[in-house]
Amino acid sequence: MYPQNSQGKASKGAIQLKKSNGRLQLVFSHPIITETGEIRTKRFYVSTGYDDTPLGRQRASVLADTIQRDIDYGEFDASLAKYKPAASLTTVTSITPSASPKHDLGELWEKYTEFKKPQVSQSTYAVDYRKYRNHIANLPTRNLEDAIAIRDYLVANLTPNAAKRTLTNIHACCDWALKSKLIESNPFQGMAQEIQIPKSESEENDINPFTKEERDVIIAAFEESKLYSYYAPLVKILFFTGCRPSEAIALQWKHIGEKFITFEQAITISSKGLALKNGLKTQSQRRFPINNQVKEILNSIKPENFAPEDLIFKSKKGGFIDFGDFLYHAWKGYKNRHSRQIDGIVTQLVKQGLISEYRKPYQCRHTFITLCLEADIDAKDVGKWVGNSPEIIYKHYAGNKRDLQVPDL
Template sequence: MGELWKKYAEFKKPQISPSTYAVDYRKYRNHIAKLPTKTLDDAIAIRDYLLANLGANAVKRTLTNINACCDWALKSQLIESNPFQSMAKDIQMPKSESAEYEINPFTKEERDSIIQAFEESKLYSYYAPLVKLLFFTGCRPSEAIALQWKHISDKYITFEQAITISTKGLALKDGLKTQSQRRFPINNQQREILDSIKPENCNPDDFIFRSKKGGIVNFGDFLNHVWKGYKNHRGTHIDGIVTQLVKQRVVSEYRKPYQCRHTFITLCLEADIDAKDVGRWVGNSPEIIYKHYAGNKRNLQMPEL
């Protein structure tokens, strides 16, 4: 399996995004490397090992990709049969794992408490403007950290690129997840955030949000150190901002930064903003907004057409 996956990954590399190759394909490679047996004759044992050691969603994804690898190997005449055919379809996932969107927004009070905690933090106040922009635009984190000053006009923020992970580290990618670009109308709230950090003589190509060392913000580091927390060199756990607020019972439960996006969308709907407008602001279709956020607003219903 290890050799087959290596050849399959090289075949797929020119056809997939650098981040998919660097993150997802490496993850499947690591799962395969840990298998107690790697021969195709032991496909059932491989499935059972994965089920015993991974969540159902991870097992389904891994088996789906192993099956694709073996399909390719079969067509390439490297193997005579594919024992993983349709195996992933038999994996039943819990409802929480199968949900395409795990929407668990912060309340408005929790949002404001998180922002205040960042602003008052001696270590992490540097990141407060980034956190505020995530909460008040609903943009994806990869879009926020890719913003440059040239993307800001008097009336709009133009999202047209994202920071992704490649084999060479962080990389700038043209286009967004679901579209080439979108414009977000700036109100006084967002304008105040941006004006508070804009240098007097800024270069239009400079990134708006930078790491403390001046480079591109590594959002993985932000999540695992600033937002959540980490273990120091002595093995002591250092709580991040949101983890602290959960322990203080200011925030009801821990949630990842992506919930800033879900919070923005949910609060917009609660303010009776039309789903078509919200979808246009955040880069989702109205159907997605209705389907995945209706549960957070009791009177939001898909109209009869």
């Protein structure tokens, strides 16, 4: 059911078994959302603790089914703690009697998180603190005297964002230990600030808009979908306001006025998981005029009874929409545990020849801006609506006007 290939490596998109040090290991890839909200595909390795025997393979297969079920239902635990055998967890969290409490980072982290437990949300304690605990458990050394080696290991084995956030939390832990007189100094002082986050290729500059006809085909397909029709209003707002996905997901009913939508916050990844962040990427807030098109979309989903703080676009469970789930299920698609491709709506439309090529959801924003320019709306007005300067509009979008022609002089 979960075969190995001839090289002993798992193929992308499937949960497969391989042997590691005589024990069975599950290997698979899955998209995750980084601390900056960027979506990346990460390779996961789960040590089952089972020997390579028929019984061990049967038990490992059951674990693989559990992981695949969580992936399919959007409940996957990226920390992997949920899927590790009890013995493995005990090894991670146990305190070595011979280690000095003043110098062992693992022990300090356990004491620190116990102190913080009553002060943070249950999800922060169960998910985020466990994630950092696992990073610490994987360190080649947990001796505070090896702080530089710890920093170098994190930088070499994690993304810059993950390494920076992990060091930030380790620094906070050691600050607490210093104030609690468990250690004499904090060797991680200033280390997180030294990590530079590289500027990746920005989706703002990757401009490849849909045509108006392609836009309408995508909207219609979402509206008619049995699985993903609840995403249709979100897709419409992305296409008809040009807002960023993180801004749309953060909208609450208090932001909707008679004539304007006020964009003033976005969804971000915090130490407590998904959270609302005040302010936008390039400004504190902006107002978008509500035309009849946008008004109709909002009125169609406006509940009879709602609180101003209620989210406009919610997940099926009522919380924040998981943009990774939207992208890798509804929009693009994914591979199931049998390596079968399950196409999302936009991928299906490409294969049907109704869309020229696959594009990411961020192109909804670029489509809005481009269509506005094609309708001869002044760049400064478009920029005001979407939160870009006229210079950016001219530089990145004016050249993409499909009907732009050199006039007769």
